[in-house]
Amino acid sequence: MLESRTPGGPLADKWDRHQFELKLVNPANKRKFEIIVVGSGLGGGAAAASLAELGYNVKCFCIQDSPRRAHSIAAQGGINAAKNYQNDGDSIWRLFYDTIKGGDFRARESNVYRLAQLSVNIIDQCVAQGVPFAREYGGLLANRSFGGAQVSRTFYARGQTGQQLLLGAYSALSRQIAIGKVTMFPRREMLDLVMVNGQARGIVARNLITGEMENHAADAVVLATGGYGNVFFLSTNAMSSNVTATYRAYKKGALFGNPCFTQIHPTCIPVHGSYQSKLTLMSESLRNDGRVWVPKTPGDTRAPDQIPESERDYYLENKYPSFGNLVPRDVASRNAKEQCDLGKGVGETGLAVYLDFRDAIKRDGKDVIGQKYGNLFQMYEKITAQNPYEIPMMIYPAVHYTMGGLWVDYNLMSNIPGLFVLGEANFSDHGANRLGASALMQGLADGYFIIPYTIGGYLAGTSLPKISSSAPEFQAARKEAGSRIHKMMAINGNRTVDDFHKQLGKIMWDYCGMSRNDEGLSKARIMIQELRSEFWKNVRVPGTDGDLNQSLERAGRVADFLEFSELMIIDALTRRESCGGHFNEAFQTDENEARRDDENFCHVSTWEYAGDAQEPVFHKEPLEFENVHLTQRSYK
Amino acid sequence: MTKTINITLKIWRQKTAQDKGGFETCHASGISTDMSFLEMLDVVNEQLTLDGKEPVSFDSDCREGICGQCGAVVNGRPHGPEKATTLCQLHMRHFKDGDVLAIEPFRAKAFKVVRDLIVDRSPLDKLIQAGGYVSTNTGGAPDANSVPIPKDIADKAMDAAACIGCGACVAACPNAAAMLFVSAKISHLALLPQGKPEAAKRAMSMVCTMDELGFGNCTNERECEAECPKEISIVNIARMNREFFKSAFFSAVM
Numbered sequence: 102m103l104e105s106r107t108p109g110g111p112l113a114d115k116w117d118r119h120q121f122e123l124k125l126v127n128p129a130n131k132r133k134f135e136i137i138v139v140g141s142g143l144g145g146g147a148a149a150a151s152l153a154e155l156g157y158n159v160k161c162f163c164i165q166d167s168p169r170r171a172h173s174i175a176a177q178g179g180i181n182a183a184k185n186y187q188n189d190g191d192s193i194w195r196l197f198y199d200t201i202k203g204g205d206f207r208a209r210e211s212n213v214y215r216l217a218q219l220s221v222n223i224i225d226q227c228v229a230q231g232v233p234f235a236r237e238y239g240g241l242l243a244n245r246s247f248g249g250a251q252v253s254r255t256f257y258a259r260g261q262t263g264q265q266l267l268l269g270a271y272s273a274l275s276r277q278i279a280i281g282k283v284t285m286f287p288r289r290e291m292l293d294l295v296m297v298n299g300q301a302r303g304i305v306a307r308n309l310i311t312g313e314m315e316n317h318a319a320d321a322v323v324l325a326t327g328g329y330g331n332v333f334f335l336s337t338n339a340m341s342s343n344v345t346a347t348y349r350a351y352k353k354g355a356l357f358g359n360p361c362f363t364q365i366h367p368t369c370i371p372v373h374g375s376y377q378s379k380l381t382l383m384s385e386s387l388r389n390d391g392r393v394w395v396p397k398t399p400g401d402t403r404a405p406d407q408i409p410e411s412e413r414d415y416y417l418e419n420k421y422p423s424f425g426n427l428v429p430r431d432v433a434s435r436n437a438k439e440q441c442d443l444g445k446g447v448g449e450t451g452l453a454v455y456l457d458f459r460d461a462i463k464r465d466g467k468d469v470i471g472q473k474y475g476n477l478f479q480m481y482e483k484i485t486a487q488n489p490y491e492i493p494m495m496i497y498p499a500v501h502y503t504m505g506g507l508w509v510d511y512n513l514m515s516n517i518p519g520l521f522v523l524g525e526a527n528f529s530d531h532g533a534n535r536l537g538a539s540a541l542m543q544g545l546a547d548g549y550f551i552i553p554y555t556i557g558g559y560l561a562g563t564s565l566p567k568i569s570s571s572a573p574e575f576q577a578a579r580k581e582a583g584s585r586i587h588k589m590m591a592i593n594g595n596r597t598v599d600d601f602h603k604q605l606g607k608i609m610w611d612y613c614g615m616s617r618n619d620e621g622l623s624k625a626r627i628m629i630q631e632l633r634s635e636f637w638k639n640v641r642v643p644g645t646d647g648d649l650n651q652s653l654e655r656a657g658r659v660a661d662f663l664e665f666s667e668l669m670i671i672d673a674l675t676r677r678e679s680c681g682g683h684f685n686e687a688f689q690t691d692e693n694e695a696r697r698d699d700e701n702f703c704h705v706s707t708w709e710y711a712g713d714a715q716e717p718v719f720h721k722e723p724l725e726f727e728n729v730h731l732t733q734r735s736y737k
Numbered sequence: 738m739t740k741t742i743n744i745t746l747k748i749w750r751q752k753t754a755q756d757k758g759g760f761e762t763c764h765a766s767g768i769s770t771d772m773s774f775l776e777m778l779d780v781v782n783e784q785l786t787l788d789g790k791e792p793v794s795f796d797s798d799c800r801e802g803i804c805g806q807c808g809a810v811v812n813g814r815p816h817g818p819e820k821a822t823t824l825c826q827l828h829m830r831h832f833k834d835g836d837v838l839a840i841e842p843f844r845a846k847a848f849k850v851v852r853d854l855i856v857d858r859s860p861l862d863k864l865i866q867a868g869g870y871v872s873t874n875t876g877g878a879p880d881a882n883s884v885p886i887p888k889d890i891a892d893k894a895m896d897a898a899a900c901i902g903c904g905a906c907v908a909a910c911p912n913a914a915a916m917l918f919v920s921a922k923i924s925h926l927a928l929l930p931q932g933k934p935e936a937a938k939r940a941m942s943m944v945c946t947m948d949e950l951g952f953g954n955c956t957n958e959r960e961c962e963a964e965c966p967k968e969i970s971i972v973n974i975a976r977m978n979r980e981f982f983k984s985a986f987f988s989a990v991m
Contacts, residue, residue: 147875150875151874151875154874154875165798165804165806166796166806166857166858166859167858167859167861167862167902168862169805169862169865169902170798170799170804170805170806170902172798172799172804174799174803174804175799175801175803175804184881184882186882222876222878224881225878225879225880225881226873226875226876226878227881228878228881228884228931229871229873229878229879229931230870230871230873230931231871231894231925231926231929231931231932233891233894233895233898233925233929234881234891235891235895236885236886236887236888236891237888238887238888239885240885240886240887240888240891241882241885242881242882258895258898259895259899261803261899263803264803264899264901265895265898268898271865272865272869272870272871273870273873273875275862275865275866275869275870276866276870276872278862278866279866279867285862287859287862310851339798339799339800339804340797340798340799340800341798373739373771374769374771374772376769376772376776376779376780377776378773378775378776378779378800379800381800381801382801480801480802480826483802483822483826483828484773484826484828486828486830549875549876550875550876553875595787597783597786597787599779599783600783641786641787643785643786643789643790643791643792644791644792648752648753648852649794649851649852649855651792651794652786652792
């Protein structure tokens with residue numbers, strides 16, 4: 102069932118060889134194919150534009166009012182590429198190795214190597230589109246080092262790299278919309294995947310303005326719908342980020358890979374109240390110059406400038422002398438939690454650590470630091486009303502990224518023929534932990550440089566009879582989606598959608614967050630089942646389903662989160678090891694680091710839906726490492 | 738310091754584009770000054786829902802001031818009273834206990850109200866489709882460092898490219914012009930060598946499309962610059978005019 106379709110041959114030649122082996126669609130025939138792309142972020146936007154450029158007819162859907170607003174836009178820090186412009190020893194191999202190791206050896210070698218190879222093309226492409234990357238005085242591109250890397254390979258556009266890359270993809274997409282090769286459907290939400298004869302052949306979407314359901318047929322469906330971090334309610338994800346599209350595909354038979362691998366980002370603005378709607382990330386580029394510390398004595402409530410040097414614990418520098426403040430995200434997050442659990446946390450809630458720029462400002466001057474991080478400092482001050490030039494920032498980990506996602510093969514196709522999955526929505530490239538500045542890289546590699554080839558291979562080699570969007574399969578999917586909506590609207594209970602979502606988020610954060618244990622996970626599973634059953638009895642969705650209804654939109658997403666969260670827990674309980682973003686307290690080294698079990702768990706865990714009342718069926722894809730040696734990650 | 742305040746909201750309610758719409762009053766009590774403006778609206782909406790009323794529809798997504806999806810006019814000012822701040826990044830500490838706030842959608846001839854505070858800003862997408870891109874297909878791009886770009890030029894291009902497309906400039910302008918938005922894109926691309934080949938065609942096409950879509954003209958009111966959450970400068974409008982005249986008088990593209 103799980104055929105990764107990894108090509109043979111040496112690692113460095115696999116992609117070349119595979120491109121050659123893929124069948125080509127005759128240029129004149131490309132216009133005969135319709136492709137649906139759901140999502141318009143870096144993966145979806147780049148894919149829709151690139152596929153249209155090749156001649157395919159593309160329908161692109163996004164949930165926002167414009168494709169320019171997809172959540173990729175919020176990425177701050179940068180994008181990695183193995184250009185070695187800085188002459189500091191970077192290479193495709195090193196980027197590949199760092200990514201595999203950073204992911205705690207739970208990703209597919211062949212995919213990650215291809216990602217590193219394509220990284221260099223991405224930068225070229227983006228510059229050609231007019232992306233205004235940061236430059237040196239000589240006019241060449243500037244780089245910085247970024248969390249977890251010892252070379253400077255990160256390209257950036259101030260603190261708005263995601264925005265600029267997305268606007269690049271959006272401009273390419275706009276060009277194709279203008280010439281009619283892409284039909285754009287904004288403010289649409291995919292509610293189901295439609296399968297005909299075992300192939301993905303379309304979607305049912307809801308027009309969020311009119312409330313109408315729409316059927317859309319195609320020859321292939323590409324999902325680039327992002328991650329599911331909002332299952333925790335509070336996360337750095339945008340308000341509309343959700344799991345519905347991928348979860349609906351899962352319920353249609355697509356395998357979900359590694360759902361328990363979630364990334365908790367170490368540098369976010371701490372939670373300050375129960376009314377909070379989301380968490381704000383502070384780019385981890387700040388860790389290049391900021392020093393993380395807490396008071397040595399638990400319960401020390403003095404202002405930071407009153408705590409002398411000798412009474413500060415720079416715990417990351419002390420514990421990890423060679424990486425210091427630049428350890429990977431999972432390591433930094435867990436250590437922050439550990440310090441706070443020891444009572445050394447700071448701020449009103451005690452759930453924060455300092456990120457201090459005092460020494461960097463002393464060394465480089467306020468101007469230099471301002472140039473690098475000015476907009477981030479400004480953003481921090483706006484939210485907290487504190488000036489980080491004078492008072493150390495307070496930070497705490499927050500849910501940021503989900504490495505898990507729909508399982509895909511080397512072609513980025515799921516186990517459902519014709520269903521391709523890109524970017525954060527798939528499980529691929531980041532293993533159990535994603536390195537900083539790698540999400541943008543993966544989204545664009547998938548969209549610009551992989552899907553245009555692999556989808557051609559599928560279309561050219563597959564029999565795809567013409568179908569109509571009024572085929573019975575469409576009508577059935579539409580009816581089911583409609584009846585779910587009616588059911589939700591009819592409950593008219595006493596609790597709001599957000600109220601349920603917040604409670605679910607708290608359960609997940611407490612028991613399936615930064616560190617997990619069997620007892621907590623088992624308890625959480627029952628709590629979720631109870632909450633889900635209450636939701637279907639007691640949720641209140643005001644308004645009607647026949648027009649714009651934001652409560653109804655959220656209710657559908659929360660209903661799916663309430664099911665999907667259980668799958669995350671099942672996956673977490675099944676993985677009897679700790680690795681990357683999955684830390685089970687029962688599996689740790691004497692130094693409290695994650696202890697992998699390569700003998701028994703060096704695999705991708707995937708789950709097959711078996712019915713609402715049934716346990717999902719487990720399938721595994723063993724991971725074979727032919728080129729790297731599995732080591733205990735050490736950042737000391 | 739965190740405190741709580743009570744405020745009175747006069748919120749624009751309008752069911753559809755065709756409806757007339759009007760202000761409705763509601764009270765937001767016990768609002769923490771650490772809340773963002775949109776979190777305050779969330780609290781109001783939760784209460785409305787529990788009271789059996791329909792919550793206020795408003796747009797937002799990233800809530801970090803970068804996606805450009807949020808925006809409303811607060812006491813006559815797009816994105817509210819704070820400089821260089823989107824509505825999602827506006828915090829309640831900037832308001833006083835007992836304040837009365839009028840909240841209405843961005844208003845412009847080219848932006849139809851969809852519902853309550855939500856407007857249709859798709860004309861901004863149409864403007865980009867009219868030429869706000871470099872015509873380069875995926876693949877075949879030269880090495881990224883093959884064309885050096887002076888740092889100050891790259892920085893200026895970035896200043897212009899920082900536009901989040903929220904439409905506040907249009908809402909702020911007495912003529913409901915999209916000059917700042919369009920000029921930011923024209924400037925971003927005209928400054929860079931990659932955008933130069935199409936600079937003339939782009940300027941002509943985007944400016945003409947702006948007129949066709951019902952956006953007004955610039956009469957140097959400078960409201961757009963004052964209200965822009967990303968502080969996009971009206972220097973860009975001067976640059977756009979230059980590009981437009983160059984295109985009209987000297988270009989062979991016409």
